[in-house]
Each structure stands twice: as C-alpha cells, then as structure tokens.
Amino acid sequence: MPKKNASRDIVSRDQWAAQIAALDDAQSAPRSRRAPLTVGRIVDAALQLVEAEGFNALTMRRVAAALQATPGALYAHVRDKAELDDLMIGELCSRVTVPVPDPAQWKAQAIDVCRQLRDQYLTYPGIPRAALEGTPHSLEALRIFEGLFAILLAGGMPPQSAAWAIDGAFQYVGAYSLVWLRRRPEEDADGRVVDRAEVIERFTMLPQDRFPNSVAYAREMTSGEGHDRFDFTLGRLLAGPDPQLEGHHEH
C-alpha cells in the first residue's frame, strides 16, 4: 500500500470494549503446545531485545529469530510493529504500582509514580520513542493516569489542572528518558568519550560576546549528575493546587 502512508490503525470500538471486558480474566489458560508463540512471549522477547541492544535493534526479524520463528509468524498475533510497540509500553506501564492517595504527601506520591515509569523506560533504551510517537492504546497507561489523577485530586488540585499536569508530566517523562541516555559517557559513539569536562570545555570555547551566559554558567548547564533535573522539572510540573494564581505573587 504505497499510497496511504504512515496511518496507524485505530482500535475498533469493539476491540476497545473487548479489551475492557478482558480486564477481569487475568491470563487465559496457557495452551499446552510445545512452542505456543503467544503475544506474551513476543512482547517478552521484544523487551529482552531492547534491553540488550536498544530500540533500534527491535526488528520483526530479530524478534522472530529470538523465538526461533519466521517474521511472518508474528503477524498472526500482532498486527503491526506499531502494535508491538504499544504492547511493550503497556507491559512497562503494568509494572508501575500506584499507591492509594494520601493527601498529606500527594506530591511525593505523584513524583514516585513518575520515577517508576522513568526507571522502566531507562531499563529499555530508546523505548520512549514508542510512547511518544504512537497513541497509547493500552489500558495500563490509563491505569497510571487514573492513579495520578486520584493522587492530585486528593492533594487539592482542581481537575483541569490535574489533567493537564499529568499530561505534561507523561510527555516530559518520555522525553527525559529518551534524552538521558546521551549523558552516559560509556555508551557514546565511536570511542570518542564526551564526558562532562569535555562538554564544559566546549561551552567555554564559545565566543563570549555572543554566548556570555552559556560560557559563564557552563557548569550549571551541565550539572545534575543523577536525576536532579528530573526531580526539579517534575516538581514544577506538579506545582500546586492553584496554578492560575501563580507567577504573580512575588510582586
């Protein structure tokens, strides 16, 4: 189909309903074949592959090879590579535990949920691409959304602010996890290790008349060894219960 390009399929409404109905079934009976090749096994193999070699190595052929099957066999259980991507982030989301809301520490709870998702992403390098590009059709992602919603509402945030804050937080978690791997020096390209000192030095090579602040604050721009930036940004995204009045109380 060379004409209609790039069109992700939308799940039909029946499938949506069936997906919801299947919530209570846990897993159906595991069949007794020798090599069943279920979607569960496919997703597991795919995640294993991404963990070991990164998202770029996630190929239908390689997943099939890991399962000792042919590429075409996968298409009996998975419609697309896009659907496989969706299933993978669904699996990742299912591993995130959302706590029961405690109004006293709503912010710590919310940040903790985001941290869990971030750590899942960071375990599988490059996988946030699947989360950022395709619309997530999994109920597991919605479960996290629901949990965060409850936490923020318990914290006193108005629903509109909560919805938008969670939306922004999800997008940020994805983008952050996608970008974070660049900061590890060991994974860099072609033996050319770009560590922090090198980055700072490059910043200070800039002409001071054109980039005065970048030169002066090169240290601040490259600081944050761990996930300080992550905590900082999330702390602002989930700022407080009354965002409309913020930004003007200091004058």
Add this chain to the structure above:
Amino acid sequence: MPKKNASRDIVSRDQWAAQIAALDDAQSAPRSRRAPLTVGRIVDAALQLVEAEGFNALTMRRVAAALQATPGALYAHVRDKAELDDLMIGELCSRVTVPVPDPAQWKAQAIDVCRQLRDQYLTYPGIPRAALEGTPHSLEALRIFEGLFAILLAGGMPPQSAAWAIDGAFQYVGAYSLVWLRRRPEEDADGRVVDRAEVIERFTMLPQDRFPNSVAYAREMTSGEGHDRFDFTLGRLLAGPDPQLEGHHEH
C-alpha cells in the same frame, strides 16, 4: 557496518571550532554551477518534503529526487541522514527570534520564544523526532538557549534553576509538538475520524469502579482545543525565581 549500530557521530573538536569560526562568514560565495547542490539546497528540499508529507516521508532518495540528483550525491555534502536531521532543526532554530531581555515581562518573553519554536515544529509534522533523538549539534539551538538564559536571569531566576528550566522546556516543546498532531481529527487514520466526542465517549465506556476519575473528568482530560495545555505547562516549567521554596507555602 552491522556490528557498531546506532552510533551517532560526534562532531570533532576541529569541526566544532570551524563551526564557530564560520559564524561571521554568513554564506560563502554561491557557486555559479547550473545545479550546485549545496547543503542549503538539500536542507531546503528536505524541509519542503517534511512540510508536505511529514517526517516519515523524509528519505534520502526522495530528497535526491526532489533535487533531480541521485541518493549518493547527497553524501558529498551531508555525512548522514542524522546530520541532515541536525541541519534541519538548526535551520528551524535559526528562524526563532530571541528578544532583548526585559525584566518586567521575562515570563511572557520566555513563553513567546518557546511558542515560536513550537510553531516551527508544527509546520513540519514529525520533525521533533529529529530534535529529541539526536544531540543537537547546531549553534542555532544554542543561540536560543543563550537567549532564554538571558531572559530568565533578567527575571531573577538563579542560574541553576534557569539552566534546568530551559532544558525541561526544550524537551517539553519537542514532545508536545510531536504529540499535538494526533489531536487534529482530519489527519487521522483510515477514515476513522476520532474526534473529541468519540474520545470522551470511549472514556465514559470505562468501568467506573476501576477508573472513576477518568470517567468523571473525561471532559477535563480531553479539553484544551488550542494550545492551552502548552501555555499551562510552560507556565509551570518557568514558574518563578525561587523554586526551592515552592509547594509548601499553602500550609
């Protein structure tokens, strides 16, 4: 080279210096060939292609075809597709104008810069992928960074907070622009128009015992026709000059 996979090349330090030195040269003399095929023409053709058909259609072969050349000819002016991506976002960044800092309206200035970048991204569907995946090597991106830095410092934000806030804002702008196109109903897949009413209806199909908040606030979750979410999130990211003390002043 099937072994060393996915390794983006890092520009050498000499190239970095040469790039800085070339800042003053504007454009070198345009050669007088019939069809010169410079990197400028390549980037232009690439951007035109993305604007018309989206980032998925950006292919070396198609860019070459648009320039009536062969794919291999591009590699005389551009090392990679990754470098082409980098040049494209550099071009986009160069179109963003950063104002001289006005401490009285630092926040509006900062949000305006982000809005400019967002609008550039939205003009070229899918192009934020290039900004999120590869490390931006262009000085144009750094120019925006520098400009925002000056604005936030003028607003009284401490350097560390400013650096991290800008970092978070950049990542959010990319993620937002990447996701935003999904919300337009006309571009959706296979004639199945998923408009806002449909999305709300799907949310209300959820079991209320498991997703009470998602059902109750489906309207809030899907609201924000224009760029309200964008302004909301950026307003929080660029919250204020004293982030460490926030979040506790209401008790």
Add this chain to the structure above:
DNA sequence: TCCTTGCATTGAACAGTGTTCATCTTGGGT
C-alpha cells in the same frame, strides 16, 4: 480408525530504506 477442517507457520517475494564505491563527467585553473 480415518478424515476433514481450521489455523499457525513457513518461505519466498515485494517495495522500500541508508550507505558505499568504482566509474565516469565536467568545470575551472594552469
């Protein structure tokens, strides 16, 4: 027991992709 039905699986193919390279062309400098 045999047979049939249905489905998972195969193997091959198709239309693309990024990238390389030996070979040719051709414009500008001597």
Add this chain to the structure above:
DNA sequence: ACCCAAGATGAACACTGTTCAATGCAAGGA
C-alpha cells in the same frame, strides 16, 4: 589546449516491514 580533482552517477549491499500462497499439524467429528 590541457589536465585534474571534485562532484555526480548507477549499481550494489545489507537491511527493513509486510503480504501471501502453500504447507504442515493438531484437534474434532464420523
């Protein structure tokens, strides 16, 4: 007028996602 080097070519390589007729196989009915 000559020459040469930079740029363009076209073909190839190793991949990619996806489709599909043909095949095998296991379970269910007669």
